[in-house]
Amino acid sequence: MIRLKETSAIAQLRLPTLADCTLRVLPPVRITSIAPYPGQVEALRARLGGFPAPGGVVTLQGTDLVWAGRDLAFAFGDDLPDGLAAHCSMSDQSDGWCGFALQGAGAQALLARRLPFDLRKMASPGSARSVMDHLPVLVLRRASDRFEIWVWRSMVQSALAHI
């Protein structure tokens, strides 16, 4: 059987050079969207060991649960317990998204020029949905000077141009 090689949609693109920040492509990761059925958030929280509030990130063993919209979380990682299907709708989003990591003392200032919300108020770790010009993005703050920007893979060249 042919085994296909996993590569990111941005692996071949040239990354811009930034003054005091480094921009790198994040390796492909399994992303599962988790949308709780009405009234099932608490049951899901018990089953998973946590569920992110708006803007939040819950770190479990091997998996990050990231708030990704109203009544929606993305699980970044492979380790999800069985028996979730009774509480939520799940779908695989892995190859629909591409991520960059932006790190450096000026990362917040750089993103502030591209994102229309107040990054000074963003928690760390934290999550936000926004737009980069017209592109929908998921922004994760991993540390005060380290951000991840996840975009739809079809728009990744435009996102790079904007950064």
Add this chain to the structure above:
Amino acid sequence: MRLPCPCCGWRDLREFTYKGAADMLHRPALDDASGWDDHLHNRTNPAGETRDLWYHDPCGTWVCVTRDTVSHAVISGATLGEAR
């Protein structure tokens, strides 16, 4: 102009799509012809406090925004579940 999203807090106008007056939340009875005429075609267009519906595109939340058309103050935002 910034609007309050119940999930994300205050966000820039460019993240929102306007729908229309919050009157749309209240549908008339099926056999109420003049009620439907009002519902579809007539708006009060108040000078002062008004409520209208906006969609916060990034997070997918419908927001009922209370604002003042005279002072341009944006007063509050609520999910449609709360606004009804």
